[in-house]
Amino acid sequence: MCHEWRSNIWMTVELLVVGVVLCVVFSILLSIFALHKAPEGADFDNLYTGWIGYIEEDNDAYRPYDENHSYSTDLEIITAKLKSNPNVEIVGYGDNMLPYNYSYWGTTLTARIDTALQQYNGNLRTYDPEAIKAIRLTGLNGESTDELAAMIERGDYMISTQEVWRGDKPDIERWRGMDAAKSYDSTKIVHIGAIINGIRRMDYERCQGVIMRPLSGRPGQVVVRVRPGSTRDFLDSLDGDDLEHGNVYISGLKNLADIRTEAHRDVTVMLRNVSVCALFVMISIFLGFLGTFWFRTAQRVPELALRKVNGATNANIFRRCFSEGLLLLVIPTIALAAAVFFGSGYLMESGLASDISGFEFNKPMFWLAAAISVGAMAMMIVAGVAIPARRAMKIDPARALSEE
Amino acid sequence: MPIIELSGICKVYRTKEIETTALDNINMSVEKGEFVSVMGPSGCGKSTLLNITGLLDRPTAGTVRLLDRDCNGLSDTALSHFRNENIGFVFQSFHLIPSLSVEDNVELPLDYRNGLSGADRRRRVDEVLERLGLSHRKKHMPSQLSGGQCQRVAIARAIVGRPSIILADEPTGNLDSRMGAEVMDLLHDLNTTDGITIVMVTHNELQAKQTDRIVRFFDGRIIS
Amino acid sequence: MKKKLIQIYYDMRTQPVVAWVTILGTALSIFLIMTVLMMQQVKIIPFAPESNRDRMLYGMFFHLESNEEGAGSGSANLSYNMARRLYGDLDGVAEVSYFDKDPSHNDLKGPSGKKFTGAIRFADDAFWRIYDHTLLSGRFFTADEVAAKSRVAVLSESTARRLFNDASPLGGHFQQNHADYEVIGVVADVSPLASMAYGEVYVPVDRDVIWEMNGLQVFGPFTAAMLLEPGTDKEAVRGQVLARYREVDSELNAEGYRTVYHESPFSQEVIASGVAGSNMTPDVSGGRTLRYVLYAILLIVPAINLSTMLHSRLRRRVSELGVRRAFGCTRRRIITDIISENLIVTVIGGVIGLAAGIIFALCYDGLYTNSAGEAVRPALGLLLDWRILLSAFAACFILNIISASVPAWQASRLRPVEAINAK
Structure with a gap:
């Protein structure tokens, strides 16, 4: 050798x-x-998501509403059709509700904790109560999904724990129950109902801030929780009319697991x-x-x-x-x-x-x-x-x- | 004027532990057209002398003059060119390249010669093979030849460059007597017909006596 | 050359394991190098309809910071007006198109009855002048139609077939997200690898779409794609854009904001590298350095192996090398002969590696993705581009030099006497 x-x-x-x-x-x-x-604060399995489209008045396909009908009633009918599907558990609405997109459309909240003005920067996500139930959100202090859904219903905001932040680290757990100003505007005050466990934007990122707010106005996104085991059959089980009614339609309905794969x-x-x-x-x-x-x-x-x-x-x-x-x-x-x-x-x-x-x-x-x-x-x-x-x-x- | 002049040649091999003197103050000259044999017991320095004469090795001391040129100060490249143009080698073990055919083996020295076209090279190779009776074997590989044929190919390789000097190190050592005689006849023919100067190391007394002169070695010195 | 090939063949026959280890090692190295290279090159090499990639610049984003420290910032694509403000009528720019760089995936439904999701490209009339789509029938939409937000569309050939079956699509109608469109043209299918020019349906963009932020109307879905005049210096264009940023700054200061310039507009290389973000200055050097480190690993590690293999092969030829030296071969000639012989072996391995890389690229889904992250397979013609083939040969050459230099040099230093008598 x-x-x-x-x-x-x-x-x-x-x-x-x-x-x-x-x-x-x-x-x-x-x-x-x-x-x-690393653990997460919500359950993103068995979910479908899509975009909600509204046929506006300038569209030839627009059907004028009478006094008893509106976009909301059309959306309620679509919701009822979806819920009648045996594969569907929950249907919820909101905007930017789910991770696995590269959006960082966010805002800043400021609150006075003791004498110090703390700031919290977060990804802005909008939910109705059913959407909270669809993603099975849980609170840092043990709040159940239903409790958090009730908070959203009464207009409270929720913020998440975070592993990365801008500026000084806010003392997040002290924010529960506090009032905060939105976008540095002291006339826009919101109430922080709960702190939720961190939700990562991507599976391989550390948790950034998330601000969850109640839905108001027309939602742009739908989230559907389907029964376990029916994920692959769900789309085939839908009729062409199940996703549209009147001037409202759901478009691009996709399995969140597929979106997650593409995002990663x-x-x-x-x-x-x-x-x-x-x-x-x-x-x-x-x-x-x-x-x-x-x-x-x-x-x-x-x-x-x-x-x-x-x-x-x-x-x-x-x-x-x-x-x-x-x-x-x-x-x-x-x-x-x-x-x-x-x-x-x-x-x-x-x-x-x-x-x-x-x-x-x-x-x-x-x-x-x-x-x-x-x-x-x-x-x-x-x-x-x-x-x-x-x-x-x-x-x-x-x-x-x-x-x- | 001698074609080979060795003056005061010494060759000492040094390792960490021992120092071996292979050649000790050798003075030897060979005239143009001479056929000289070098004889001596094994390990006496015959092959070392041949290597230094053929510019394959440098002496520890002394000078080597070939064709009236002092070869001591030449660079490695200059030595290579000089060997290519003036010296042919014949080895005991033939040393043919096994992956090349007979004609490619013979052409080897011309691969390193400038100024020759491909056609000229092939012509020279064919001439030499014809002369040595190997034309019918030119596409064969060395593994397909007998010992005598291999040595004839080696001789063909040695002369294809038209050298002035051939250095042969026991050219018949690995051959039987009949083939050895054939090779010796070839060498004599090259010496007498072409006037090539030949220095041959040999153990064969009979073959040595057929040459013009015998130089006898013992322990690194010429004794006669 | 013939003698070299004969010797190589003989060498391989007498030492098959060493020879095959050499060829496999080389093939594997070249296969991986070419796969990495092809993955990067297909995003940069010009091909139809992005035949002018080397002359394209893209102004994609706008970034604002509040003048109040710690307060908000915003970054996104541009509104139409801001895009024109920053990138319109620049010296050295032949044509500018303002369009949405990310196709929308919307519902499509046509007379065939099939409902499916298609990639909708919102573009303007200049789009057709900077990219060279092959128009199969009909026409492209005009500047007037874009200004009027006309509901006209150009379809890709396969989408036209899905919507209209075998009927002629020209003049026909289909729904895109429930809005009715008339088909005015059909183009040949475009590879999704042409991320800017790709679409299945092309419709006029709505220039009034704005993403408002704090009352500012600077953001929107627009990207400015600029086709430069031949010979225009890209830095000169950037200089003009920077000057315009300063003008916009002076107006936005009054609103309490300032712009953040990120060396826009971006070249094709920046787009391809994926480092272009709305709030960061793209740094392609990081990606480039990483690629070079990867190439170095893929070359050096096998080169050490190949060097050892060559050393082994040469050890069996020591006697032959001594004989060559005896008959006049110089040291330099020994080195060049060994390197050139080894180059032949390397090229053999390289051809195998390149062929394997191309076959792999054509068969394996997921090697190439477009800007939306969707898996696409490149066309064979794109992979046989002369730049890729030249790169393959360059890789072989470099691998050969790295692996053969030291053994060749060592072989040249052999003393002829010792070499001839070596066993």
């Missing part, structure tokens, strides 16, 4: 580079996994790309060790034959090949451990890791990522050396030495 020092140096360098790549990839994957598993396509693509990168470097290790040890075994046939003549068993030969391969992993392992030990603190304190990747990290993540990287490389080395090792085992010492 000592005579192969040049080749060993190159392979060690390769393992170092691959180790760093794998460490970065696994760190990102662990960060995403941790974020994805960027992250999905990024995850796919880093995973492919990791797989690629691991395959490179495998191919590199396969080729190198194949060649080495062929070159060292006389040596291996001599070892066998002197009593080495097949198992000895096999183990020798593996240990030569795994020995090359020692320096990269030490280097990775040193990098994590000395570098992780700096990366986190300076925020460099987060700035570059857009994800949050902690020290245990880096250590775990380094350990997984070393394990993955060891696995590839074993896989790459296995075939040449088997070949070495099968050397017939007498024949090999006579050929030599």
